[in-house]
Amino acid sequence: MKKVIWLNHWFSTAYNIVSMLKESGEFWVIGSNEQEFSVLKEICDEWYSEPDKCSDEEYIDFCLKFCDEHNVNVFMPHRHLTLISRFKDKFEEINVKVMVDDYTIISILNDKKASYDYFKNVEGIHVPDYYVVDKLEDFLEAYKNLSDKYRNVCFKFVKDEGGKSYRLIDNHRKGYAALFKKQNTRMTLDSVIEALSEKEVFSPIMVMPFLEGDEISIDCLKTDSGNIMVPRVKSTARFERISYDKDILRLCTLVLDNVNLECPCNVQFKYMGDVPYFLEINTRMSGGVHMTCKAADVNIPYVAVKKLMGQPVNWLINEREVVISQVEVPLFFE
Structure with missing residues (x-):
């Protein structure tokens, strides 16, 4: 009998x-989503x-009942991941x-300030x-202090996913030259001030220098x-480069040793000059994990x-350094 896996409200690349x-034929996959x-919906065996x-309480109750009613063996959460982690023992009680x-x-890791406070004390x-x-x-004081030291400043909300709130402050985004720049993540300082002025106190924002090197x-x-550990060097185009840089792998090992995560995760660094700075850890599989798997x-x-099921399997990484990309294909819903 196939083991049942449930994925709740994942992003589209979780397809x-x-x-x-x-691929193995061992699993029956259930998906659920608000959308x-x-x-x-087109690839899951069941859909809800x-x-x-x-x-929060109602959602945990929904998840527990869903697992029980659908005989779920493995729950792979995305929506409310941090909340679910707090109640993991409740799922274990029903053998999920x-x-x-x-x-x-x-x-800690899903709070950007807390994670930076944590890692700034880790040597190396x-x-x-x-x-x-x-x-x-x-905000204005932070912007001034950073812009005195760095060429560009960016910000995003402390609690964010997928960089939805990320903005680069670009005071040259107007005029003819701006027509050649991708604008959806750029704002002038005046526009930022106008937006933030709508709230006397807003959700905490992290303001930091824009790191101009490779991510x-x-x-x-x-x-x-x-x-x-498979590193992808990201680009502004639709391709990424797999590169097993020894310094990056050493830093990634150092990060993993200091958090001891047992589940899949995604560690990110970004360069400023020759220095790779820690950006964040996503405590779930990344949206590009399929490209990693294909390349390696x-x-x-x-x-x-x-x-997770206590049935470890052998694996081997093909450490080839390649450029990898992906294409979108149409899907029809009936």
Whole structure:
């Protein structure tokens, strides 16, 4: 009998995660989402709608009942991941394995200020200068202090996912030259002031220098036979470069040693000059993990599920340095 895996409200590229899970033929995959036309609906074996608005307590109750009613063996949460980690023992009581680490470390890593405070005390890890503010006057002071030292300043909300709130302050985004720049992440300082002025106190924002070098995204999984670590050098185009840089792998190992995550995660660094700065850890599989798996010939979702079930499997990374990309294909809903 196939083991049942449930993914709750994942992003669209999780289509590829489900596809990799189903390759072995061992799993029956259930998906749920608030969006009626999520692409995951087309690849999951079963599909259900999720409640769109409910309290934390109500959502945990929904998840527990869902697991029980659908005989779920493995729960791979995305929505409310931190909340679910706090109640992981409730799922274990009904024999459901949850692919999330302990709340103590998850709550730190999913709060950008807390994670920076944590890693700035780790020898060998470089953390960027940063300020956390919730009032306009403090934002302006932070901006002035940073712009005196660095060419560009950026910001995003402390609690954010996928960089939705990320903005680069660009005071040259107007005029003819601006027509050649991608604008959706750029704002002039005047526009930022106008937006923040609407709130006397706003959700905490982290203000920091814009790190102008390469961004490295490392898909990771700790196993009994060692760490899976595959670094992708990201670009502004639709391709990424796989590069097993020894310094990056050493820094990634240092990060993993200091958090001891058992579930898949994604560690990010970004360069300023020759220095790689720690950006963040996503405490779940990244949106680009399928490109990592394709390039390295390793099925991270499958290895992770088997590990969680207490059935470790052998794996081997093909450490070839390649450029990898992806294309979008149309899907029809009936």
